Amino acid sequence: MDTNFDKKNFIEKFKYSCNKVQIKKFLKGETVTTYIEKRNQICIVLDGEVDLIRYDFNGNKTIIGHFIIDDIFGEALYPTNTNNELFAVAKKNSEILFFTYDSLCTKCRRNCDFHKELTSNLSELFLSQIISLNLRIELLTKRNIRGKIQSYFEILSKSTLHRTFTLPFSYTDLADFLSVDRCAMMREIKSLVDDGFIKKNGNKITLLY
Amino acid sequence: MDTNFDKKNFIEKFKYSCNKVQIKKFLKGETVTTYIEKRNQICIVLDGEVDLIRYDFNGNKTIIGHFIIDDIFGEALYPTNTNNELFAVAKKNSEILFFTYDSLCTKCRRNCDFHKELTSNLSELFLSQIISLNLRIELLTKRNIRGKIQSYFEILSKSTLHRTFTLPFSYTDLADFLSVDRCAMMREIKSLVDDGFIKKNGNKITLLY
DNA sequence: AAAAAACTGTTGCAAAAGCAACATAAATGA
DNA sequence: TCATTTATGTTGCTTTTGCAACAGTTTTTT
Numbered sequence: 158m159d160t161n162f163d164k165k166n167f168i169e170k171f172k173y174s175c176n177k178v179q180i181k182k183f184l185k186g187e188t189v190t191t192y193i194e195k196r197n198q199i200c201i202v203l204d205g206e207v208d209l210i211r212y213d214f215n216g217n218k219t220i221i222g223h224f225i226i227d228d229i230f231g232e233a234l235y236p237t238n239t240n241n242e243l244f245a246v247a248k249k250n251s252e253i254l255f256f257t258y259d260s261l262c263t264k265c266r267r268n269c270d271f272h273k274e275l276t277s278n279l280s281e282l283f284l285s286q287i288i289s290l291n292l293r294i295e296l297l298t299k300r301n302i303r304g305k306i307q308s309y310f311e312i313l314s315k316s317t318l319h320r321t322f323t324l325p326f327s328y329t330d331l332a333d334f335l336s337v338d339r340c341a342m343m344r345e346i347k348s349l350v351d352d353g354f355i356k357k358n359g360n361k362i363t364l365l366y
Numbered sequence: 367m368d369t370n371f372d373k374k375n376f377i378e379k380f381k382y383s384c385n386k387v388q389i390k391k392f393l394k395g396e397t398v399t400t401y402i403e404k405r406n407q408i409c410i411v412l413d414g415e416v417d418l419i420r421y422d423f424n425g426n427k428t429i430i431g432h433f434i435i436d437d438i439f440g441e442a443l444y445p446t447n448t449n450n451e452l453f454a455v456a457k458k459n460s461e462i463l464f465f466t467y468d469s470l471c472t473k474c475r476r477n478c479d480f481h482k483e484l485t486s487n488l489s490e491l492f493l494s495q496i497i498s499l500n501l502r503i504e505l506l507t508k509r510n511i512r513g514k515i516q517s518y519f520e521i522l523s524k525s526t527l528h529r530t531f532t533l534p535f536s537y538t539d540l541a542d543f544l545s546v547d548r549c550a551m552m553r554e555i556k557s558l559v560d561d562g563f564i565k566k567n568g569n570k571i572t573l574l575y
Numbered sequence: 576a577a578a579a580a581a582c583t584g585t586t587g588c589a590a591a592a593g594c595a596a597c598a599t600a601a602a603t604g605a
Numbered sequence: 606t607c608a609t610t611t612a613t614g615t616t617g618c619t620t621t622t623g624c625a626a627c628a629g630t631t632t633t634t635t
Binding site for chain 2: 211219221222233234235236238239241258279280283284286287288289290291292293294295297298299300308311312315316336337338
């Protein structure tokens, strides 16, 4: 995170102080929520991992979002004019906090102190979500697979401060994240190795340039 | 916008009440700001249009963001670990409001009323930015050009409530927005016309299904 | 009003990417 | 522990895409 806001601490406080908030647990594979009703729902991952999955009219499945602890997602953050069916599915056993944006705003206008703090902290959560969305767009706008992979690896290298790092995704999930065919991606990674740009050992990558 | 927050009104108020804020005018083609220093800057478009342009190490230019009136952009919203040079360039004569996220937060803790309101409204601005970023990701994650175009046209149709609509972009800019080669996109649009999916008249499109 | 710049439309060709179909390895769970 | 599922790695083939190179329009600028 760029800011020095204590997200964890805020969520802890939020979790126990607010009656507009629900916390539920989900087993791996269970559907956390769908984006088809219009409930203005916002969700925060307290524990576990959640994938946001799109099924288009052909039945093709794409993972369009992947959320880990402290990430924020939900219908309220999503455009309403798309006609896909979106499902948020627990990728691991997870604990999710739910509230609605509406309830948040009405409360605030009644001058409740806690909600004032919440709103201001919410903007921090939103900001960190914007940054991660911009990161993804940065990668998705690269015109070829090699560009996407290289940019992603460079970002990992910069953020870990090492030329060698472990991928936080499986290769299957990475392909989804970059929105490319997994086989084509593997082929391209192999060619990066062959061309001497990187070294690969399982899910450990070393940049050689 | 999904929420009923009056963005325009808020920005008007903000613009004249706050000494931490700067407003500058730019002529078409001028550089509004760069994303290379780390100033935690946030910008709001009061008037005009701004493109966010990436020059990668090969000198290739990509428009990775396009901002119109009331849109919010700036370094503070962008990941720090990428190593591109980003330039925000006025696409038309523009009026831009600048402030830093830091100044905003410190002010708030000093209990300035205006800044309290600002912070809470800022989350609305952030939210609407998240929604538009998610929209773009929705399009970028489609695996081929046809899918991107069709989804985009469907969204336009839904949001205008008409089967016929005028593109808000030039075709050149649309190709940039979808991050595909312009010629390949034109070819694909032509094939959508030939296959009877759409009708095209200049920058007016009609969905036929 | 003429010149320059930007946008549209088109095509052939080469390169890249997706798809299908595997074999193998690793992880999960009954 | 054994079976089942999930992930990795690979390859041939086909389709899609990007690139280059145009000509013709429209818009902007001088």
